[in-house]
Amino acid sequence: MADYMELALKRQSCRQFAEKPVEHEKLAKCVEAARLTPSGCNAQPWSFVVVESPDMVAEVAKATMQLDINQYMAKAKAFFVVVEEYAQLIPKIAKIVHSQYFARGDLGAAALSLCLEAESQGLGTCMVGIFDRTKIRELLNIPKDKDVFIVIAVGYAESDKVRKKDRKPLEEIARFV
Amino acid sequence: MADYMELALKRQSCRQFAEKPVEHEKLAKCVEAARLTPSGCNAQPWSFVVVESPDMVAEVAKATMQLDINQYMAKAKAFFVVVEEYAQLIPKIAKIVHSQYFARGDLGAAALSLCLEAESQGLGTCMVGIFDRTKIRELLNIPKDKDVFIVIAVGYAESDKVRKKDRKPLEEIARFV
Numbered sequence: 290m291a292d293y294m295e296l297a298l299k300r301q302s303c304r305q306f307a308e309k310p311v312e313h314e315k316l317a318k319c320v321e322a323a324r325l326t327p328s329g330c331n332a333q334p335w336s337f338v339v340v341e342s343p344d345m346v347a348e349v350a351k352a353t354m355q356l357d358i359n360q361y362m363a364k365a366k367a368f369f370v371v372v373e374e375y376a377q378l379i380p381k382i383a384k385i386v387h388s389q390y391f392a393r394g395d396l397g398a399a400a401l402s403l404c405l406e407a408e409s410q411g412l413g414t415c416m417v418g419i420f421d422r423t424k425i426r427e428l429l430n431i432p433k434d435k436d437v438f439i440v441i442a443v444g445y446a447e448s449d450k451v452r453k454k455d456r457k458p459l460e461e462i463a464r465f466v
Numbered sequence: 467m468a469d470y471m472e473l474a475l476k477r478q479s480c481r482q483f484a485e486k487p488v489e490h491e492k493l494a495k496c497v498e499a500a501r502l503t504p505s506g507c508n509a510q511p512w513s514f515v516v517v518e519s520p521d522m523v524a525e526v527a528k529a530t531m532q533l534d535i536n537q538y539m540a541k542a543k544a545f546f547v548v549v550e551e552y553a554q555l556i557p558k559i560a561k562i563v564h565s566q567y568f569a570r571g572d573l574g575a576a577a578l579s580l581c582l583e584a585e586s587q588g589l590g591t592c593m594v595g596i597f598d599r600t601k602i603r604e605l606l607n608i609p610k611d612k613d614v615f616i617v618i619a620v621g622y623a624e625s626d627k628v629r630k631k632d633r634k635p636l637e638e639i640a641r642f643v
Binding site: 292293294296297298300301302313316317318320321322324325326327329331333335336337338339340341342345356358374381382385386390391393394395396397398400401402404405406408409416418419429438439454455456457459462463464465466 | 469470471473474475477478479490493494495497498499501502503504506508510512513514515516517518519522533535551558559562563567568570571572573574575577578579581582583585586593595596606615616631632633634636639640641642643
């Protein structure tokens with residue numbers, strides 16, 4: 290069986306992408322992994338725009354460099370743009386919560402799934418939550434009533450050095466009863 | 467390298483738990499995997515209550531059976547209760563969005579990470595989003611100002627049969643530009 294911990298330890302934000310282009314098939318397989326993600330009521334409240342043509346990659350990169358800390362985006366070789374879609378809940382649950390109640394959690398899971406599949410294929414990713422939403426919508430013809438949840442930059446990493454993860458200690462975040 | 471797709475295809479909601487108890491060490495490793503999950507600004511807006519003592523497991527099970535479709539919870543051998551915590555964003559980003567802006571996506575990713583580690587260790591899980599929040603808070607001493615994001619039931623699955631996943635086709639949810 291696949292060792293998940295090994296993968297979880299290895300996947301990290303990639304901020305230095307190599308010049309090597311990324312194969313279309315690998316990008317498609319990342320979306321396939323995201324497609325399989327579990328979601329509340331199996332509503333699958335997501336869609337994905339895979340940006341891989343060099344001109345469009347350059348335009349999307351510009352729209353993700355709203356913050357100066359994101360300048361490394363200029364070297365990303367492709368992007369996944371994750372869009373929130375309407376969630377059709379089962380009637381029993383739709384009586385209790387609104388349609389999008391589970392959606393952001395589901396989208397976060399789908400984004401992680403995509404990044405894990407990328408790592409599994411030897412690709413580096415970086416998730417970006419702050420970007421020029423208006424520009425991304427215009428570039429990719431995403432309707433105004435749909436939220437662009439996240440942009441994920443992808444490419445081969447310059448280095449395969451695995452950094453130590455900076456996280457709160459287990460004792461601080463978990464208790465056993 | 468671990469094959470993520472293999473794991474993604476294998477992990478599925480478990481609704482029939484075997485009588486076999488679950489080892490404490492395996493539960494702790496699931497939380498360790500969740501701890502490593504990436505989050506917006508690395509804010510880690512989560513905490514976990516691992517419910518493993520039989521009396522408390524029985525009480526939590528009752529609080530998750532609000533819907534008749536969740537009666538299988540009675541046979542879960544342990545629970546993870548995932549709580550939303552305050553997210554400390556970096557100053558540059560805190561100027562743009564409120565503290566909890568990324569939190570639900572981060573929590574969804576952490577919940578998936580936990581379930582994937584469980585699967586990797588041979589354990590079945592089921593995520594439940596509708597439950598008696600007031601009761602869960604009372605049982606586990608969770609303050610009223612903190613949202614209980616999700617409850618995850620865990621145990622050994624009765625059967626290792628992998629079901630075909632019911633998902634929208636790739637063409638419907640993805641486009642390549």
